[in-house]
Amino acid sequence: MGSRTFDDAVLSRRALLRAGALLGAGAALGTLPFGRAALAHAGHWPSVMALADDYVSARKVANMVAVMGWQQREPDVIARGTLAIGQAVPAGLDSLYRIYSMTKPITGMATMMLIEDDKLGLDQPLAEILPAFADMQVQKTYDGSIAELEPAERPITIRHLLTHTAGLGYSIIQKGPIKAAYERAGVVPGRVTRLPLGAIFGRGEAAPSLKAFADNLARLPLVAQPGTRWSYSVSLDLLGRVIEVVSGKPFDAFLKERLFDPLGMTSTWFHVPASEVGRLTTNYGVVNGRPMPLDPARASIYLDPPAFPFGGAGLVSSPRDYDRFLQMLVGYGRLGGKRVMSEAAVRLGTSNLLPDGVSTAGTFADGSGFGAGGRVGLGEQAGTFGWGGAAGTVAFADLRRGLRAALFTQYMPAEAYPLHSAFPAAVTKDLAALAAAQT
Template structure:
C-alpha cells in the first residue's frame, strides 16, 4: 500500500499541481505530509504549516458559529431571519425552476435560521447551472470560485440578493452555497460585530487556529500558497498569487468560502467536533448541537435532486454527511466537505478520525478530482 507521501507525490510529480498537504489523525496519532512547492516557480517548499485558500471547508466553521448563537438564545432555529435580514422579508420565487426571472410568485413561508443552516433557503446552485435564476447569482453576487476583492460589502450584497428570485420555496429543497454566505451576514447582524472579529474571538483564538482568517498578513505571505486552475495545455494556470486577493481584507467576508487556513488549524476544529464541542477543557458547543450539525437533514428526494453535489451523501449544517457506501471511503456518519480551490476536510465519529487534504488547483466542477479520491482511499485504508 502506498504511504501518504507517495499518494500526494503521484499527482504533484505529474506537473498537474505544484504541491499539497495531507493529514490523517486518529486520537493522538497524526500522520501529515507536505509535498511539492508553494507555487509552480518553486519559490519555497511546501510545508506542514503552509496556508491555503480553503474555500468551502469554511462552511462547517461558520455553521458552528451560528450554533453558538442558538445555544446562547440570541437566535432560534425556527426564527424567521427577516428580523435581522429584512432584505429577505418578502422574497419572490420563480414559478418553476426553469422559469424566467420575471415569472415569479410570492414565498409561501418565511426563511428561517434552520433553512439557512441546512442550505434549504431557496437561494443557491442546483445541479443545472443553466437555469435562468442562476445567472444573476454569478454575475451580481459573484458566486463561484472565490474572488474576495470583487464582492460588494454585505449591505450592498444583500440589496442585490433581494432583487433575485428564489429557485424554490423556502424549505422545499437543497441548494448550494448562498445559505452559508447568508449565515455569515446573519452572525454579523445578530452580534453587531464583523464576522472576522466574531470568529476570531469565539473559535479561532480558543482553538489555537492562529493562521485562520479572511486575510493573510504580510508577515505570513511567505507561507501562503499560490492558487491555480487547469490551463488549456493541461498544466496549472495562475489564478491568484500569494500577494493577490487575500493580502488585504475583503469588503465581504464570505461565510461560504472566504477563509484561509492550515491543515493543523482545521484539525483543531475537527477535533473539537469529534469531542462533541469540547476543546482544551473548554466547552465550545454542546454535544446536542454538534450532533445536529453533523446529522443528515435531507430526504432521499432532496438528495437525488442535488445530483453530483451529494452522490451518496446527505447534508447537515455546513457540511455533507455520508449516508450510503458508494465508494470505499464512504462511512455512514462521516461529516465534512470539499473546497473548490482543491481542499477537503472530514471527521468520522465512528473511528475518531480527522482527514484533511489541502491543494492549490481549482476544481473543474462538482465531480471530485483524482487527488481527492486517492487521498480518501488512502485514509480509508488506514482505518482500524
C-alpha cells in the same frame, strides 16, 4: 484533457466553488472491521503517501499536505512539494491555502453556537432577523424567467440556510437571467485572482458589505420554494450577515472571538497579512492537464481586504489550523481540556438537518444528508461530516470513530483531478490494510 478550452475545462462556473463527493469513500470507514486498539496505532499511511508522491512528482500540483489524526492526538502529516512550482520553500503544516468552500462548515458551526446560546432557532424564520426576506417571490421554473414568479409558500428558516434548501441561488451554479441578476447585484461568491479573467469567471463585482449583500439578495427571486430542494447556494454567505446581526459583532470578529482564538487557529483569515505572504501557496488553473499560475502568492488577491467576509468561500487557512477545527469536532466541542462548543451543538450540527422530504439525489451531494454547512453520512456512514473546496482541498471528520483527515493542495477547478474522492479512498485503503494486519 485533450483540446478542452480554458473556459470550459478550468473555470466552468459549476466547478468553481463546488465540493466533490468527498464522503463516499471516507464514510465507508463505518464498514471496516478495526477496533479501538487498531485505531490507537494507526500512523502508517502508504496509500496517502503514494497519492501525494504521484501528484507532486508528476507536477500535477506544486504541493500536497495530508493531515490525519485520532481523537485529541497530534496528527500524522505527509507533506510533499513546494509553495509554488520551481520554488524552494517546502510546503508544510503551517503553509497557507485558499480553502474556499471548506469555510462553510466553519460558518455552520458558528451558527450552531448561536443556537446553543439561544440567540437563534434552527427553525426560526429568517425574516425575524432580516425583515427584507419576508414575502419572497420564487421563479416558477428553476433557472427560468425572473418575471414569471409566484409567492413563497413558507418562510426561509435557519435550517434552510445551513442545508442549501432555502431556495437561494449561486451565480456559479445558476443559468440564464437569474445568474445575470445575481452578478448585477454583486451577490457573488469568493475571490479567485487579480488577473483580468472576469468574462471567464462569469461574475460581477461583490457588494460592498455583508449588509448590502443581504439587502441585494432579498430583492432577487428565489430559484426554488424554500424547504423543497437541495440547491448549492450563497446561503452560508447570508448566514454571515445573520451572525453579525444576532451577535452584534462583525462576522469575522465573531469567528475570531468564538472559534479561531479559543481553538488556537492563528493562521486563518479572510485577508492574508502582508507579513505572512512567505507562507502562502500559489493557486493554479489546470489547462490541458498542466497547472498554470492563477493566483501567485506574492500577487494574490487574498493580500487585498475583501469586499466583505465571505462565509461560504472566503477563508485562507493552514493545515494545522483546520486540523484543530476538526479535532474540536471529533472531541464533540472540546479541544484538549477546553470546551469551545457544547456537545449537543456539535452533534446537532453534524447530523442530517435536511427538511423532511428533501433529498440530495442527483446532486453532487448524492447519497448523503446535510448538516451545518457540510455533508453528512447516512446509515452505516452516520457520524461523518465534511466538505471540500474549489482549489482541491478536502476534509472530513468521523465523529463515531474519532478520525479526522484533510488534504491541502491548490488547483482549479477541483474536478480537474479526482482528489475529493481519491483522498478519502486512500485513507480508507490504509485503514483497511491496518485492520487486516491485526486480524
